[in-house]
Amino acid sequence: MNIHEYQARELFEKFGVATTRGAVASTPDEAVAVAQGLGTKEFVVKAQIHAGGRGKGTFQNGFKGGVHITDSVEKVRELAGQMLGQVLVTHQTGPEGKLVSKVLIAEPATIAKELYFAILLDRASGAPVIIASTEGGVDIEHVAEHTPEKIFREPIHPTLGLQAFQTRKIAKALGLTGKQITAASKLFSAMFKLFLARDCSQIEVNPLVITKTGELLALDAKFNFDDNALYRQPEILALRDKSEEDPREVAASEFSLNYIGLDGNIACLVNGAGLAMATMDIIQHAGGKPANFLDVGGGASKDQVTAAFKIILSDPNVQGILVNIFGGIMDCNIIATGILAAAKETALSIPLVVRLEGNNVEAGKKTLAESGLAVISANDLDDAAKKIVAAVKKAA
Structure with a gap:
């Protein structure tokens, strides 16, 4: 979890770490009030987003720089007005940028x-x-x-x-x-x-x-x-700012799922971080590109699997899904039931390849085979990767 600069300064002050005086503002009027309260000759106005490179960033409205120094209270108001409610693009945000909803007003240091x-x-x-x-x-x-x-x-x-x-x-x-x-x-x-x-x-x-x-x-x-x-x-x-995070990652955290969005087109649903990494690697090796890291953990429920499918399908770039489950603690049949429920609830229309192995695997495979849904079964991880890559290319 990350926090904003102004929140970091509040922690510094609480623990006795020397820093300059300042406070956060959500409106130009609040920014002016903070500046007047500082009583200094100069003021620093800093856009607050979870990204570095703000000083060299550019707002999508054309305004340059997310960090400015001024000697005028009225200029503080103007700068805050040009930053608040605008999207700031830096080398760390990517071209989509991040929305600025707060600015830090602080005294400058010589x-x-x-x-x-x-x-x-x-x-x-x-x-x-x-x-x-x-x-x-x-x-x-x-x-x-x-x-x-x-x-x-x-x-x-x-x-x-x-x-x-x-x-x-x-x-x-x-x-x-x-x-x-x-x-x-x-x-x-x-x-x-x-x-x-x-x-x-x-x-x-x-x-x-x-x-x-x-x-x-x-x-x-x-x-x-x-x-x-x-x-x-x-x-x-309490300092968490969900507006700064990928909404898919926020949704995943609410269901105790570990999700990180990537820029590929083949989604992965796997149990175990190591297995998830291996699944991503083998998709790449087979000529595909993973769209996410998604670890449902060692004992995922039907509801978690359904939530995972919904999160995966919220990514418009996803053209196929590979489910790779090794049932140690987890029951493969429960996963199979969850997969089918999720496929029906989301009206799944893209290729789905499922590889199951381990605890109660035969019952799980039987559940999938008798479902009547277009689920492609795989024997092992290599087979699964080749099948999902081929299915996505065929559907394109």
Whole structure:
């Protein structure tokens, strides 16, 4: 789950991470009220969407840039009016862009130096790791490709946590000196406390800035949270903005389905993430292109299968469906019943290939065979991929 920049700033303030003052607005009048409340000479107006590259983005109405600095309260109103209710396109949104429904109004920082700081969950070690660089303000991928020597990594012990000597070590690696090291240690410790307390999988601050007066401030942040821990994070779950997400993924989450939309034309319905990945690969190998990742889990019900079909068919690019089920815990006959119910309820008119294996598979195959519906049965995964690719080409 992702959150907006203004929500990240609210978390920073709660956990004592130094940042600039600001607040969010949903209308031009609210933006003016926030600006007047700040009492500064200049104001930053930033479009709020779940995507980077906002400053270099372009609105579909032709207005350039999702980040502007102005010294006029009335200009704040004008900028907010040009952003709110408009679609912003950046290199991360794709050509469809994202609708801006909120803007952040904040005091600007007089930046002397931009740094990069992130806490990530290192899957290899199963523990957090800090990544820092003196090259802030640009994509860390660019730094890794062109100047990897400027990236500093500091692993964090999973039980001891971030130690004081490590915060000083990171600060010195970033070129900080004197009182800045003390400020950085405080900021890094607060950030790690936030990382643990809110079950984060990533906190990326880019840029972390040194101001001309020597202050250290976290200006912009990207958060990711462990979806499996959201049940114990009601405060974080309340920050979810479903309008920023693929509506198919939102619908899937309501039925405890794992769905990610892709740009192909052959939909997959599979139980198990590993099997789903293998199914996508073999479709590609057979000459097709997967339209989604969809894992119904180890014990899907008839209602979940029906919901999965409806989500799949909401994608206009889908021209065929491959169901690949290995029944360990799951009963293949229950899946077969769910498939038939879904096919009837959705008036399925595109090719459907089903491969069943495992628990009660013979009953499942019999249910499909006696249904009278045009379901193509497959013996194994390779056979299933070849059949769905051929069926889609024939129907085209």
